[in-house]
Amino acid sequence: MNTLYKGALVALLALGTSSCSGFLEKEPHNALSPSTTWKTPQDVHKFLIGCYDGWTSGSTILYLDCMSDFGFNFHVHEGYRSIGNGSMTPSNPGVSFYDYSTIGRCNLLLERIKDIPFTDEAERKDIIAQAKVIRAYQYYTMNIAYGGVPIIELPQTAEAAQLPRKTEAEVRAYIAKDLDEALPDLQKSPAARGRFGKGMALALRMREALYYGDWAIAREKAKAIMDLGIYELEADYAKLFKIEGQDSKEIIAAVQYLDNTKPLYTVIGSMYNNATGGWSSLVPTPNLLNTYEMANGMTITESGSGYDPAHPFKGRDPRMAKTICYPGADYIRTDGLKAIYNSLDKTLDGKNNPDYPEAANNSSKTGLTWNKYTYPATQYTDVWSCNACPIVFRYAEVLLTLAEASNELSGPSAEVYSALDQVRRRAGLPAVDRSKYASKDKLRELIHRERSVELAGEGFRRMDIVRWKASDGKMLAEHVLNAPLERVVGTVDSRISDPTMRATIKVSATAAEKKVEDRSFKPHYRYLPIPQAVLDRNPNFGKNNPDY
Known part of the structure; x- marks a missing residue:
């Protein structure tokens, strides 16, 4: 700023x-x-x-x-x-x-x-x-x-x-x-970081259209952003979520915070696990972990992918490690010391492990924590009051929107493949296999997966799973949120040099061992309830959303 x-x-x-x-x-x-x-x-x-x-x-x-x-x-x-x-x-x-x-x-x-x-x-x-x-x-x-x-x-x-x-x-x-x-009167390039230019107006119009299935408008606005010629993918995915990446050409709009003037309070500190002094207030889940492809571009369920459920962190999409701090991973504590993340073992060296899910209220219940915006902790003078600037719109979303809207309009095309390839190659993945993803339906599966992992932890998932439909025509949310939330269970051997192999997951763990909480999603949850306080304050508002 x-x-x-x-x-x-x-x-x-x-x-x-x-x-x-x-x-x-x-x-x-x-x-x-x-x-x-x-x-x-x-x-x-x-x-x-x-x-x-x-x-x-x-x-x-x-x-x-x-x-x-x-x-x-x-x-x-x-x-x-x-x-x-x-x-x-x-x-x-x-x-x-x-x-x-x-x-x-x-x-x-x-x-x-x-x-x-x-x-x-x-x-x-x-x-x-x-x-x-x-x-x-x-x-x-x-x-x-x-x-x-x-x-x-x-x-x-x-x-x-x-x-x-x-x-x-x-x-x-x-x-x-x-x-x-607004669009004609906005500057092409904003006058200062934090101000809005044409890209922001187009991006909001694009996202809103995508969420409602207005494919032609979503595609049109995505192409208009590309035609501005001022945004591009950041070479290093992880850099986007660090202080050093706040002026990246990939960022269209981010929430601006300043040390000592208008800092972002508590949330960054709350993202760290117990042993690092955090509160594990918001943590990723194994559902996200299982969505990432292997580094070879195959899904974990495909024959020959090389996926090992006992060592699920080995050979995965490089974005996984840049997004999630998983058991066995190296990390840097707020005091600058290097450590190995262990949320699986109840005790370490004969002492209680503060990061074990059941150790305290402020230990991650899923056994995972976020790396986005938190790694390394030493980039912040104070993780509880810092100048992290969460991104709201970035260029990767534009490419993924173009791919989704174009595929929904007319199926596979060079335009769709090119947009996906740009995002995947930046991540370190191979280009889209044109023979495997040759139909609209198969390509839709890939687009949904690519969007899910590229934008994980950035606030997109809820709207995506209520707008995307499963094969039975129901909202995807009716499937993925009508199941118990689980955690990873196993042990970590810190003597192993390869971070992706240190954790051994207990594949035979029972449902009771893994369970974090029961979850439920009914069709009317697509819309949230109007708070009763709003209805009390405004008698002319009308009825609440159906079934609340």
Whole structure:
């Protein structure tokens, strides 16, 4: 983040923008007097930073996969566990994505900017466009979670904000309008890291279209991003999720955090296991582990793949080790010392193993932890308050969207294979076997798997498994989330030099030995329950989602 952006953020925070957080309960401008605040373009720029300050949460991005079969959130009070196991209710919804505070800020900016004199009209249009993209992202987040919410445009009283919910299609149209209107006025390359340019508007339009099966629009927007010519894959996959990779040309948008000014609190520290001083709040699962191909490009179930269930970490897709810290792996502790990760043995050298799943509440219950954003721990001065910047959109998603949308539209093609090959070759995998993946159905299997592992831990999995269908026509979530969540069971021999061979998994482990928790997914879980507090506050909202 450049000095101008940082300075504006500091100034904005000094203005007290948190006063806008009660948008549905207070006037959104209740602590921002137009007579003292809205005078110059610089005032508008400062307030725009306040809109960016709430456009999304880095913590939320990292926790989202806990609502799927790829992640687990142990600590119930954090909210994601109940959604992951299907126990959420309107009274106890787990996490609420229902929030108009940022929308209120954007609406206020869009209203007040009309009266501010600008010497450069393009500057005004660019600010308006950025605010519309931020607003569109907020509506997208709520619409995808709840399936229709009220559309609110600068109400003057709390009562005026009590509007009935719009349909999901109406909110989608509103999002598309904002993004389409914004696109011509946005800069091709954002003025500073953390600001939005054309790529962000196109990426949001692309993802939203993909999630609803609007294949032609998803493909069109993916190609438009590629045609900008400013994004490319980072050569080193792991670098993307480190501080050193925050200026990568692969990143289209990320949540910005700054040491000492606006740090990302707690979540990075919470990702480490007990022995490293973490809380294992969000951890990967064996379901993710089993999704990775072998390094030779074969799946673990294919004959001749070389997969050994007793040594499942050997010979796998290189992204696995860059994403998951698995038993037997080398890692670096927060004190800089090298260690071997062991979550399998109950005791080590006659002492209790703090990383054993049953050792404590803050030990990983699956026996796995994330490497994304956490390796090495020494990159952060303080893992509990740091400048990690979780990625929201990146170029690999664009390539994978192009592949999926194009395949759904017309089946296998050079365009589909090329997009997949770029992602796979960066990962260190062979190109797509054209003879094996020659039909639309077979290629769809590969695209889904490739998207799953490439974007693991980045918040995509829940939406993918509710939109993808299994062979019986049901949502994939009805299969993968209607089964007990399990952990890896076995032992680690630290004397072995090869990290991938140190762990020996107990293939004969019983269901009881492996079980973490029961999970459930019913068809109506596609949409989350509207929090009861929302319905109580807005009597005009309408009914909750069906079957809640």
